[in-house]
Amino acid sequence: AQPKYWAEVYSRYLQSDQAYKTELTFRSGDSIHTALPTGIRGTILADGRALQFRQLPDVLMRYQLDYTSDFSPELVYTFQTTDFKRQQLALNFKPLPAFQVAGSQISQGEGGQLYLSESLLLTADEELIIMISDTQKQTASIELSGPVQIDTLHISGSQLQALQNTGSGSIYLLSKKRGYISDKDAHWTYLLEYYTDEQVLEIVR
Numbered sequence: 001a002q003p004k005y006w007a008e009v010y011s012r013y014l015q016s017d018q019a020y021k022t023e024l025t026f027r028s029g030d031s032i033h034t035a036l037p038t039g040i041r042g043t044i045l046a047d048g049r050a051l052q053f054r055q056l057p058d059v060l061m062r063y064q065l066d067y068t069s070d071f072s073p074e075l076v077y078t079f080q081t082t083d084f085k086r087q088q089l090a091l092n093f094k095p096l097p098a099f100q101v102a103g104s105q106i107s108q109g110e111g112g113q114l115y116l117s118e119s120l121l122l123t124a125d126e127e128l129i130i131m132i133s134d135t136q137k138q139t140a141s142i143e144l145s146g147p148v149q150i151d152t153l154h155i156s157g158s159q160l161q162a163l164q165n166t167g168s169g170s171i172y173l174l175s176k177k178r179g180y181i182s183d184k185d186a187h188w189t190y191l192l193e194y195y196t197d198e199q200v201l202e203i204v205r
Contacts, residue, residue: 004028005084006035009190011046011075013093016197018070022046024063024077032187037061042081047072071095075192084186093192096120096128096173105202106132106169108160114153122146122175129174130155134165134203169203172196 006027013020024044029035039061044051051063077089098117106112114130122128123146130142130153140162142155163169173196181188 004030004035005038005040005186006032007186007188009077009089009091009188010193011091011093011190012193012195013071013095014195015071015096016195017068019066019068020046021066022051022064022075024051025060040079040081040083042079042083045078045080047076048078084183086183086186089181089188091179091190091192093194094126094175094177096175096194096196099173099196099199101171101199101201104200105204106155106160106171107157107204108163108166109157109205111154111156111158111160114155116151116153120150122148122150125179126175126177129176130171131174132160132163132169132171132201132203134163134169135167136165138162138164163203166203166205169201170198171201172198 008025011020011022026038026040027035028038037060039053044063046065047069049065049067051065054062054064056062073093073095075091075093079087097120100115102113102115122144126146128144128150131139133139140160142159144150175194177192179190
């Protein structure tokens with residue numbers, strides 16, 4: 001019988017470094033419960049760059065690559081293999097718009113306003129996470145799940161309870177997109193992450 005492949009795809013883009021990290025792992029077997037880690041014959045490319053094969057502890061195997069590049073709204077994997085039929089996997093990857101906090105200040109009691117430079121539409125498979133840290137690296141994480149359209153966001157004081165210290169702090173945005181694609185001979189799950197530049201802000205009471 002034709003073996004089934006269970007593939008996990010992860011890609012992360014850091015806006016500050018214009019850097020991608022991408023990883024793929026494969027399992028093979030009759031079901032997800034019995035599938036074992038495996039390599040594939042041939043080469044895997046991400047945006048035309050060959051991924052490197054790594055044998056990891058616990059018999060796990062991974063294809064991975066770190067590279068710098070301008071951001072592309074489509075991430076294309078190419079499979080030069082006869083192990084399964086799919087020759088290409090193209091994933092849409094949305095960048096996050098520029099943002100600013102009103103007055104570059106946020107209040108532990110009153111919160112603050114976050115403005116996006118353009119409207120952001122989150123689909124049902126996407127989420128936005130706002131990460132705010134104080135001087136001691138205590139971090140408040142605010143999560144929004146799609147479907148929702150965002151232009152301006154009010155951050156409440158109750159969402160900032162994790163912050164212990166006033167003074168200089170930082171904020172960045174992170175988006176996550178999860179999905180699942182099924183072929184006759186392979187099942188694909190993917191997670192795409194986009195991290196914005198970090199901005200400085202003032203945390204007040």
